[in-house]
Amino acid sequence: MKGVILAGGTGSRLRPITHTGPKQLVPIANKPVLEYALDDLKEAGITEVGIILGNKGRDEIQAYFGDGSDFGVDITYIVQGEPLGLAHAVGCARDFVGDDSFVVYLGDDLMREGITDLIKDFTSDEYAAGIGLQEVEEPSRYGIVDVNDTGDVIELVEKPEDPPNNLALIGVYVFTPAIFQQIEALEKSWRDEYEITEAIQGLLDDGNRIQSHVVHGWWKDTGKPEDVLHANRLVLDDIEPNVRGTIENDETVRGRVQLGEGSVIEENAVVRGPVSIGEDTVIKSGTYLGPYTSIGDSCIIDGVHIESSVVVGDSEISADRTIVDSLIGRQATITANHDKKPDGERLIVGQNSSLEL
Numbered sequence: 411m412k413g414v415i416l417a418g419g420t421g422s423r424l425r426p427i428t429h430t431g432p433k434q435l436v437p438i439a440n441k442p443v444l445e446y447a448l449d450d451l452k453e454a455g456i457t458e459v460g461i462i463l464g465n466k467g468r469d470e471i472q473a474y475f476g477d478g479s480d481f482g483v484d485i486t487y488i489v490q491g492e493p494l495g496l497a498h499a500v501g502c503a504r505d506f507v508g509d510d511s512f513v514v515y516l517g518d519d520l521m522r523e524g525i526t527d528l529i530k531d532f533t534s535d536e537y538a539a540g541i542g543l544q545e546v547e548e549p550s551r552y553g554i555v556d557v558n559d560t561g562d563v564i565e566l567v568e569k570p571e572d573p574p575n576n577l578a579l580i581g582v583y584v585f586t587p588a589i590f591q592q593i594e595a596l597e598k599s600w601r602d603e604y605e606i607t608e609a610i611q612g613l614l615d616d617g618n619r620i621q622s623h624v625v626h627g628w629w630k631d632t633g634k635p636e637d638v639l640h641a642n643r644l645v646l647d648d649i650e651p652n653v654r655g656t657i658e659n660d661e662t663v664r665g666r667v668q669l670g671e672g673s674v675i676e677e678n679a680v681v682r683g684p685v686s687i688g689e690d691t692v693i694k695s696g697t698y699l700g701p702y703t704s705i706g707d708s709c710i711i712d713g714v715h716i717e718s719s720v721v722v723g724d725s726e727i728s729a730d731r732t733i734v735d736s737l738i739g740r741q742a743t744i745t746a747n748h749d750k751k752p753d754g755e756r757l758i759v760g761q762n763s764s765l766e767l
């Protein structure tokens with residue numbers, strides 16, 4: 411079985427972070443979102459992976475993953491061009507998947523327990539598709555699915571005004587090639603997209619059975635900055651300590667900490683895990699870091715108090731201030747303005763920004 415990761419979205423809800431870099435490479439605990447999807451497919455035994463790319467961020471994604479050999483998979487890139495919806499993206503994979511069943515995984519999704527069970531459960535001789543579901547709090551934001559007692563799907567609706575329940579499509583699907591005919595017959599939805607939810611409803615309407623699988627363990631769609639921060643907290647909750655850099659003083663570092671090669675936590679810096687720090691980053695004396703914070707590669711963090719935040723990388727933050735629940739893009743500079751009284755700042759800072767606080 412092959413895997414198809416949809417990575418064509420523009421990341422408009424993550425602006426300004428995505429003005430200059432693709433949302434699929436936004437790091438969660440120092441690993442790009444898209445790599446989590448790749449790891450889940452690999453864990454489920456799927457090593458032939460097609461990545462559907464839009465026009466935006468195409469080169470960066472290809473540069474990062476290459477032919478997949480560094481990640482233990484074989485990657486084929488398929489260009490969708492303009493994002494016309496999930497069904498359009500799946501349609502682009504037709505030649506790549508051929509005549510077999512295949513898995514589709516939304517590239518901005520994160521799942522604690524992976525997709526192995528969902529794929530194992532799927533029985534292609536009885537069902538035309540299998541879908542992953544989970545209960546959500548705001549069902550009108552998602553594709554919502556009604557199922558019967560045995561888990562067979564009765565109906566699917568995309569972003570319903572009046573949801574029949576709160577079981578949402580989480581963005582993992584197993585399809586037989588029958589889906590392609592349905593995709594061809596689609597018309598654009600009210601939001602001007604070809605909806606995969608409607609293509610699956612089409613399979614049902616033609617008398618096919620659709621299997622559902624409720625996924626346990628957390629699931630997170632990283633569409634918005636607060637979702638990235640939440641996903642970062644969820645992933646950090648499970649990290650194992652791994653120190654490859656230098657901790658100058660063990661007394662000031664507590665909890666689970668990952669520290670990449672070439673990075674230093676200086677003598678009087680306080681770090682409270684869970685925290686993930688990339689490579690070649692310096693946490694200077696006088697800094698207070700964590701908990702639930704990820705700092706990317708090649709940063710200098712000097713004298714600031716940072717909690718529950720993600721600093722993407724290549725940034726210098728030297729304000730003697732408290733930064734909480736913040737997402738800070740690449741190459742940001744945040745310095746102090748000593749004329750102001752210190753209190754907490756909440757920041758969403760894009761790549762190449764320069765801030766004076």
Ligand code: G1P
Pocket residue numbers: 496516551552553554568578579580581606607631633
């Ligand atoms: C898409 C799907 C929706 C699904 C959601 C999961 O929504 O259309 O059915 O529930 O992903 O994240 P979108 O992110 O395009 O709003």
